[in-house]
Every structure is written in structure tokens, then in C-alpha cells.
Amino acid sequence: MSFSLAEIIKQRQPDQYALHSRHLNSKLTRVLGIIGFDKIWVKGEGAYLWDAGGERYLDLLAGFSTYNLGRDHPTVRRALEEALELQRPNLVKMDCPLLAGILAEQLVARMPPGLDTVFFANSGADAVDTALKFARAATGRPRVLFLDHAFHGLMLGTLSVNGGEQFRKGFGTLMPGFDKVPAGDADALERELRKGDVAAFVVEPIQGKSVHVPAADYLPAVQRLCRLHGTVFICDEVQVGMGRSGRFLCAEHWGLEPDVVTLAKSLGGGFIPVSATIMRRSIHDRIFNRLDRCEVHSTTFGENELAMAAGLATLHVMDEERLVERAAARGDRLLAGLDELRSRHEMIADVRGKGLIVAVEFRPPRALALKAAWAAAEAAQKGLFAQFVVMSLMRDHHMLTQVGGPDVNIIKLLPPLIIGDEEVDAIIAAFDAVLTEAASVRGSVWRQSGRLIKQALSQ
């Protein structure tokens, strides 16, 4: 019998969630069922997903910022088909692949001055881990500093620079000397840097979990301090880079010139995992410092032909469709519209972001009956109100969103950068409608609260 993926999918589709319960993450499977996200997705195109019933949903997660170009972009798909048709030798390993050279050249052209050397790997965590490892070797120092609430990945190296206890707890002692400093406090950072043993300071220019945008003078100040104390300044642009914030690199908002930049997620156009750690040659050459150490850091699938082809096509599409400018313009419209809602809906505490990374944060209502409903939800699980809103957006407005992180009443929006004014206005209207429902304890937003509180308390 010949192999047919379409046939396999057709036959096994009904088993999708049962297979995950049996062989993958059964807890996630349960959560998706509880919140009404256990859909059978059958198609993704542009900014939309379709379920098996033919219903269309606006995708405001974009694969956690992997689909900046939208899903199934024809130019990237065609580039991958062409790469396969050309039957080029891939992963020879003892060679220097052409496409990796061209993609490196094109990335370097988009970087601040001095960042001229690239290491390709497969994921965001790979890219950050590479940056940390290289910084230690380049400086001969052991320590790394990171911020409260930072998120740089969940492998052991990157978990060691994670600023959230929820992610860290349960995994034992992480990297010694990898220490958290308070966000926004340049003096606290300097106190640590002065000790002279800090290899690197790693920062997301806008923190992804909470969409925390730093004060205007913070990042320029920390860059200055890193320079002064010989510490490598790493901007982790895995989520906010590639145009998401309305600039190619988010660091451009503050005119930063970091020593290392990390990219991943949408660099592969949503088709192929690929990451890039882009750095000064002086850092790179401290690692690869002798002929017999020319492979002292590597990863098997780095520089693979399909990833490089996807990266080249992705950059082409970004230029051709002017996605950076579009993200800036649509982001302004979205932020302004959501901010206007804040004046009418008391439960919206804050609306913030840049370009198309946007957070809506909620706070307790003032009315007595609502206050009690909020308190019951919060007592069962912090951030449960935001979950109610996420569920309402999905059920009533066919919009896919997510709570920003553990224990927060924040919804984070990461739409594809291709969205138009029509989608932006639909998002604003949906939030308006859901928050109007939330203003009454009899409103549909609170309908699921009893069931969810029970689930939260029984876990």
C-alpha cells in the first residue's frame, strides 16, 4: 500500500484528542477541553483558521509569533517546494552551504552596526543558549543576569534565565550564578555588574509574557553599563523581532546596538524551525579560536537547506509586503481602539504594547456583585477572569487568544502582521462586546465561572 498522508489524516482524525491523552500531554488535552479549545483544525490560511465544521476563526496567537507572514504564505511554500525540486545536497556537514551564507548576509544587513556574524540553529531556546554560552567563553566570566518575568525558553540553560517561579519550580538547582535583577532598575543591575564576574545580561526589549514595555531610558542605560563593565549585552528578539513591534528589531525603538541578537519563530515563515544568533565577530571568534576547535559548538540541523530557503523567502516577503510598516500602522490603530475601550470598561486596567504585540490587563470591578464573582474566580486561580474573556472571545467571536502567562489577568495579542483594518476593528468590537457582557454577573462571560472554579479547585 502506498503512503498517503491525506488518507492517514482522514482515517485517524476522530482519534486526535484520544491519541494525545494516551501518548502525549494528557493534562493539556484536558485543559483544552475545559476551556472549549478542543477544536479539530483543518485549515490555516493568512490570519485565519478553519475547524472541521467549516467555521472560520481569527488567529491572534499566530503560533506564538511564528506566523508573522500569516499561515501558508504562498511565496514561502513555493520556495520550499523549489528547494525540494532542486534536489540540492543537504546537510553534507563538512561543507559551507551557499544558502546559509546568503541568509547570514541578508540578516546582517538588517542588524545594527557591528553585528556581522551568525550562528544558525533550530529554536529560540537554542539561539539564546548559544548566546549565553558564547558570552561566557568570550568574557571568561561565569555569571549571567536576567530580569524579573523574563522568558527566554524552557530548556535547562534558558530556564536558568527565566524570571517566572511557575516555570522554574520543580526542576532542581539551575545554573549557579545566573541571577535575576529587578526590571527597570539600572542601579540594581550596575551593583551586580561592578563585581566584574558577569559574562552577559540578556533581555527581551519588550517582555513577551506580560508585554512590559520598559521606560524610555532603561535599555540605553543598561547598554551603557554593560559596555562599561565588559558584559555582553544580549537582546532576545525571538518574539518581538522580525517586525512584530513595528521595527525589524524591537531594539531599534531605542537605537540600541547590542552585542548579540537572537531571532527564531517567524524566521522560518511558520513552515520550518530555524533560529539565528547574530553577534560581533570578536565574540564568535573567541569560541572558534583555533582550527582544532572549529566545531566546538554546532547542532546537526543548523544551516539546513529547507530552513535557509524558508528564511530567505520570509525576508523577501517582509520587504515586498512592507510588513514592518504594516505592523506599526495596524498596531497604532489596535492600541488606540483598545485604549478607547478602557475609558468605557472599568475592568480594563491597562492597554499596552508596540506594533502588533499588545496586552490588555484586567482589574477587579467596583460593583459589589461583580466584585464577589471576581474574588471567587481569583481565589480559585489567579488570572481566571482573563481566561473567561479568552473563552468568550473564542466561543462568541471566533478569535483565538491566550492568557499572557501564569497567574496574570492579561490577554496577549500577537496577530499575524498581515492583518488589515477590518481585522483590527473586529478585535476592538469583540473586546467591547465581551467586556459589556462582563459588566453584569448574568452576562455570558460569567456563565462558565462555576464550572471553571470547580475545575481549578479540584486539580
Ligand SMILES: Cc1ncc(COP(=O)(O)O)c(C=O)c1O
Ligand atoms: C523571547 C523568547 N525567547 C526565547 C523563546 C524560546 O523559543 P522556543 O520556544 O523556540 O525555544 C521564546 C519563546 O516563546 C521567547 O518568547
